[in-house]
Amino acid sequence: MPFNSGRNFNLEYSGRRYVAFLAPYVAIGIILGLSFPLLASLLEVVRVGDNVSLPAFLKAYGSIPLVLKIAGPILLGLVGFTLGALSLKRYREQAAYAEKLRIHSRELEQRNQALSELNEALDSLVYTASHDLKTPVVNFKGMINMLKMVKDRPNSGEMINQIVEKLEIASDRFMVTISDLLDVSRVEKQLDQVNERLNIQTEVQTVLTNMEEQVRKSQAKIRIEATDAPGILIPRQAFQSILQNLLSNSIKYAHPDRTPEILVRSFVRDERLHITVQDNGQGIDLKENGDKLFRMFSRLHDGPGSSGVGLYIVKRTLDKAGGTVSVESEPGIGSTFQLSFPKPFIP
Numbered sequence: 001m002p003f004n005s006g007r008n009f010n011l012e013y014s015g016r017r018y019v020a021f022l023a024p025y026v027a028i029g030i031i032l033g034l035s036f037p038l039l040a041s042l043l044e045v046v047r048v049g050d051n052v053s054l055p056a057f058l059k060a061y062g063s064i065p066l067v068l069k070i071a072g073p074i075l076l077g078l079v080g081f082t083l084g085a086l087s088l089k090r091y092r093e094q095a096a097y098a099e100k101l102r103i104h105s106r107e108l109e110q111r112n113q114a115l116s117e118l119n120e121a122l123d124s125l126v127y128t129a130s131h132d133l134k135t136p137v138v139n140f141k142g143m144i145n146m147l148k149m150v151k152d153r154p155n156s157g158e159m160i161n162q163i164v165e166k167l168e169i170a171s172d173r174f175m176v177t178i179s180d181l182l183d184v185s186r187v188e189k190q191l192d193q194v195n196e197r198l199n200i201q202t203e204v205q206t207v208l209t210n211m212e213e214q215v216r217k218s219q220a221k222i223r224i225e226a227t228d229a230p231g232i233l234i235p236r237q238a239f240q241s242i243l244q245n246l247l248s249n250s251i252k253y254a255h256p257d258r259t260p261e262i263l264v265r266s267f268v269r270d271e272r273l274h275i276t277v278q279d280n281g282q283g284i285d286l287k288e289n290g291d292k293l294f295r296m297f298s299r300l301h302d303g304p305g306s307s308g309v310g311l312y313i314v315k316r317t318l319d320k321a322g323g324t325v326s327v328e329s330e331p332g333i334g335s336t337f338q339l340s341f342p343k344p345f346i347p
Contacts, residue, residue: 022084029080033073037064139170195233197347200266200275201226203236207243211251218251220260229266229273231347238317243277245310246337250279255332271343278336284329293327314339321345 041061045053143163150156150163201224208215208222215222232239247262254260263278284293294315314337318325322342329335 021088022081025080025084025087026077027080029076029078029083030073033076036072037061037069040064137174140167140174143167143170194235196236198232198234198236198239199226199230200224200232200264201230203239204243204247204264207240207247211244211248214248214251218254218260220251220254220262222247222262222264224264226264226266229268229346232266232273232275232341233345233347234321234341238321242314242317242339245314246277249310250277250281250335254279254281255334268346271346273341273346275339275341276336277339278334280334283331283333283335284327285331286327286329294325 038061041057041064044060044063045056143166146163147160150159153159204224204226243264247264250262251260258280261280264275265278266273266275268274286293294311315325318339323345324340326338326340327335328338
């Protein structure tokens with residue numbers, strides 16, 4: 001590879017560039033080797049006391065054996081070559097060391113960035129845990145106190161039923177919050193697993209099987225078009241988590257006036273693997289909510305099933321994998337989430 005002042009540190013020189021690097025060292029050695037007989041001749045003329053003249057100089061120079069005239073430049077040329085080779089070796093070692101430092105520096109920056117993101121996630125997690133868990137617990141306590149107050153009253157059956165119903169709602173919300181917190185805590189471990197060669201259609205069908213009850217109740221119509229790019233290299237758990245959250249959201253936020261229709265496609269474009277999940281649901285106002293779409297516990301729709309962690313998990317998982325996620329959406333029309341994976345994910 002070409003020499004580039006340290007920007008490329010493999011430094012596998014071509015013959016021409018190798019010679020270009022060593023040539024100044026060899027040239028200096030040869031010049032010194034040629035200079036010594038000339039300097040010796042000049043000193044001899046001065047020593048014997050002759051007038052310094054060209055004939056006297058040439059006579060003194062001619063008295064020096066030819067072997068010394070030839071051997072000197074050759075010997076010092078070899079010395080220059082050796083010094084140049086040592087200098088090149090030293091430079092390569094320094095360049096390689098500098099490259100290692102750059103690599104370690106980049107790794108440290110990436111780790112610092114990951115730690116910063118993790119700290120932000122933990123801050124949000126602690127805040128949400130203290131808020132979302134406190135609310136149902138307070139509701140539990142309040143409603144239990146109400147039960148104590150009305151249980152012995154005559155004709156209190158209807159009121160007790162209402163309180164029990166509210167307790168069930170609070171309990172469901174409590175369990176959803178606990179489940180969300182556990183899901184978030186698992187995100188950091190999903191991509192530490194070994195990549196697997198997965199069939200995209202098979203994985204989508206597996207996820208839909210796990211969501212069978214949700215799909216059945218919604219009567220969702222789901223199509224899979226994965227013939228153009230049937231495979232992906234990724235940890236199975238991470239990939240299924242992404243699909244589960246996107247498909248679940250498409251069903252959960254279906255438009256109330258029409259049957260959910262979902263299309264999952266995969267294709268390769270510009271050496272990247274793309275997977276899209278398109279639905280005809282409620283859609284998202286990206287002008288108003290685009291900046292908080294992938295934040296943890298950011299709820300864009302009201303409802304008991306709205307947790308605010310699904311898209312965060314999708315984004316966080318893709319960030320760790322080196323992929324990206326983007327969305328196109330129009331309120332009342334539907335949404336399309338596009339996952340983009342770099343070349344190493346293509347089998």
